[in-house]
Amino acid sequence: MPGSTPTGASPTPRPSAPEAAAAALAAWAQRHPDLDRAGAPLLVAYSGGADSTALLLAALARWPQRVRAVHVHHGLQAAADAFEQHVRACCAAWGAPLEAVRVQVPRTPGRSPEEAARAARYAALRDAAHRHSAAAVLLGHHALDQIETVLLALTRGAGLPGLAAMPERAERDGVTWGRPLLAADGRALRAQLAAAGVLWVDDPTNADPHPVRNRLRHAVLPALLAAFPQAPQTFARSARHAASAQALLTALAREDGHAIGDPPRLTALRALPPARALNALRHWLRERHGAQASDAQWRALMQQIDAARTRGHRIELRLGPGRIRRTGDVLTWEPDPALSGATTTAAGSTAPTPPRSCPAESKS
Numbered sequence: 001m002p003g004s005t006p007t008g009a010s011p012t013p014r015p016s017a018p019e020a021a022a023a024a025l026a027a028w029a030q031r032h033p034d035l036d037r038a039g040a041p042l043l044v045a046y047s048g049g050a051d052s053t054a055l056l057l058a059a060l061a062r063w064p065q066r067v068r069a070v071h072v073h074h075g076l077q078a079a080a081d082a083f084e085q086h087v088r089a090c091c092a093a094w095g096a097p098l099e100a101v102r103v104q105v106p107r108t109p110g111r112s113p114e115e116a117a118r119a120a121r122y123a124a125l126r127d128a129a130h131r132h133s134a135a136a137v138l139l140g141h142h143a144l145d146q147i148e149t150v151l152l153a154l155t156r157g158a159g160l161p162g163l164a165a166m167p168e169r170a171e172r173d174g175v176t177w178g179r180p181l182l183a184a185d186g187r188a189l190r191a192q193l194a195a196a197g198v199l200w201v202d203d204p205t206n207a208d209p210h211p212v213r214n215r216l217r218h219a220v221l222p223a224l225l226a227a228f229p230q231a232p233q234t235f236a237r238s239a240r241h242a243a244s245a246q247a248l249l250t251a252l253a254r255e256d257g258h259a260i261g262d263p264p265r266l267t268a269l270r271a272l273p274p275a276r277a278l279n280a281l282r283h284w285l286r287e288r289h290g291a292q293a294s295d296a297q298w299r300a301l302m303q304q305i306d307a308a309r310t311r312g313h314r315i316e317l318r319l320g321p322g323r324i325r326r327t328g329d330v331l332t333w334e335p336d337p338a339l340s341g342a343t344t345t346a347a348g349s350t351a352p353t354p355p356r357s358c359p360a361e362s363k364s
């Protein structure tokens with residue numbers, strides 16, 4: 001349920017944005033002049049954490065008339081009310097329009113509470129973008145988040161789409177999503193906020209040592225940064241290389257998709273080199289059915305496609321959350337409700353850390 005906070009009759013002077021955030025945002029804005037110069041609102045996804053606080057301050061400084069903060073209250077942890085109070089206080093103090101949205105996070109079998117909360121959050125941000133006809137929704141991910149995302153992809157044995165990690169701009173669900181701080185070092189953002197006396201809230205789930213991301217954050221990242229200080233730049237570069245390569249593979253898959261048809265024809269698939277046929281099929285399953293499958297499943301399918309040279313050769317295999325079958329010369333895929341909950345992640349929880357309040361006056 002959206003609600004608006006009055007911005008207050010006489011807001012206190014806004015603290016200046018952390019330099020690292022302002023510089024990264026300015027460079028991002030130059031790379032996306034259409035968003036920089038558009039008149040439409042820019043929504044900042046403002047959790048109250050350090051990164052989105054830095055982003056909000058930088059965005060308010062660059063686009064004072066266009067920025068609106070959007071905060072999503074997940075109702076999952078005791079501290080969520082206090083987080084919302086904090087962001088309301090900050091926005092009121094800084095004269096920033098705020099929309100605080102409450103979401104119901106459904107319990108879904110096969111989905112961890114974190115995944116469900118993330119999906120509900122992105123849906124709420126998407127809806128807010130549509131309500132405001134926003135030019136973009138801006139997210140506070142920074143360079144260290146990008147390293148974690150690349151490492152996380154490696155721990156899962158991901159392919160190029162995973163290694164491409166987070167794009168600095170993406171169009172999804174009719175919304176433009178921007179990550180202006182991807183070039184900024186999260187440590188600098190925090191240090192500069194602290195030096196300016198700007199307070200933020202810490203999400204207690206970030207301290208949970210069990211989820212893989214937090215293990216990476218607390219055990220791996222400090223060692224990596226100590227040994228390779230350039231990691232924020234080099235990981236970002238690798239992610240960009242992977243994204244460019246993936247863009248080429250996607251273009252090739254689209255082109256090959258015309259040749260193999262929808263549903264894909266076996267004879268046309270066999271006419272392509274196996275790696276191209278696999279690339280086209282992966283793309284078809286992802287784009288047409290929103291599904292992904294494991295390496296072992298793809299290997300089994302490719303073997304069957306190669307072997308199915310007689311009319312009587314049956315193909316019926318599990319592929320991701322569904323089954324793929326041969327009917328004549330084509331392959332058809334259908335979801336199988338019994339398989340859709342196959343990838344369950346364990347959830348973790350810790351006691352909430354009460355947030356500090358927003359300073360009534362800035363020190364800078």
Ligand SMILES: Nc1ncnc2c1ncn2[C@@H]1O[C@H](COP(=O)(O)OP(=O)(O)OP(=O)(O)O)[C@@H](O)[C@H]1O
Pocket residue numbers: 044045046047051052070071072073074118121138139140141145
């Ligand atoms: N409760 C919230 N309300 C509004 N925006 C939020 C909220 N939580 C996170 N965000 C936005 O998402 C960004 C990333 O947050 P965080 O790293 O905690 O999320 P994540 O779940 O890891 O992100 P992702 O969903 O992209 O993996 C924040 O900087 C902020 O812009």
